[in-house]
Amino acid sequence: MKKFSGMIVIGLLALFIGLVISIQITTTQGSDQGGLIPVAKAQGYLEDLKKVRAEKDAALEELNKLEERLAQIEKEKSDEDFFLKGIVSDLEKFKMAAGVVDVKGPGVIVTVDDPLPTEETSDGYSVIMLRYELLLSLVNKMKDAGAEAISINGQRIIVTTEISLAGDNVNINTVPTAPPYIIKAIGNPDTIESTLTIRFGIIEQMKSYGLRISIDKKEEIQIPRYSGIIKYRYAEPVEEEE
């Protein structure tokens, strides 16, 4: 009996040592990226983000007020003059085509997020960022399905928009972005949704990388204007020869 009790003690000790080692391993895993950060710190960032967003909203409001005033002048003058009225309505049309006005309409919202971090995959890198061509393809498919306006994380996609991996970030319209990616598209919601979710289509392809994706059809979504100033330095208009 006595020799058995000795074995039990040793067994228990071995078990505890094993336990300690396994804890040690699980906590140091992935720490090469800076380790685990308490939630409280993350909440601080969330607060900062909220503050910046509020500031941005205030700036947007100011911009809207100025634009309203401009539109008012245009309207006042065009009511007097038939010719001016034509110009103003043309202006509206081309502004819309250039993507420099906020727009709304029915459409879909696609949310793309990185796969949940697991034991095996180190969570240091982002799948969707490395595979940013998926975003490029997704946007192209949306346009193919007749989307009229598209934005990714608030960045309006216009003709010269690039989606590029720059260092650790994916830049869209030269503004750095991070997941989760929220892609909004205005157009026929059913057509866009079916185009994306077709078998072996883009969504299935994205899901095969483990990305978490949700598609919502909406009655009305808003898409912001392109926030940059478009100025051509090389391209000059060609005089039209009839």
Place this chain on the structure above:
Amino acid sequence: MKLRVLGFFLICLAVGFFIVMQARITNGQKLYVSAKTITDYETTILSETEDMDRINRLIEETGKKLQEYEALADKGDSDLKDKLLEELSYYKLISGDTAVRGEGVVVTVDDGTRELYEGEDPNTVLVHDMDILFIINELNRSGAEALSVNGQRIVNDTSIACSGYTIRINDQFFARPFEIRAIGDSKRMAAALIGPEGYGTLLQDYGVIFRLTIREDLIIPKYTEPQSYKYMTTAKEEE
């Protein structure tokens, strides 16, 4: 015997304890977030700040324009008319409704003609819609201002779709070879595509025919379809 039972009990207890501990640690995301979450937050904050800066610049610009308008509105209709016409040509220009000229590059891509290796997928030497998309994306990244593919002006909602043997652009069908024209900083655009890491070099390595020429002066036609929209309207709160 009793001691043995007790020992067994203790081991069971320890194992149970161990399992609970392990489960708790792997679920520790409730207590801790990963470093990636923090960098994502940082990037998002950076992104919003940058966007705000751009909006502030827009405010400045719009403010200037407003002053100009107000001054012109007092003067008389003809001055304001000129200003509005100027505005109109600007928006026509940036929406692709005007043909443009300037320095730029012409990129020609075509299916490769080399012999395939045994068992090689023919797709490796064929041009796909993704290739065209990538080239356009690279050009945009290096500051292209206006683009066309096989004479079709690329506008905001232009898609490039592979449909069998042809590629559909602006609802018109085109077959190989593909000619992409871009106006902008020609040296920068050329460097981005034919540099050692460039997409053009990659395509050449696959055996796809890729040619790039720098042009002093090239013309890109205007978008010919009327740009009208069925679904979207301006988001201004209208009366």
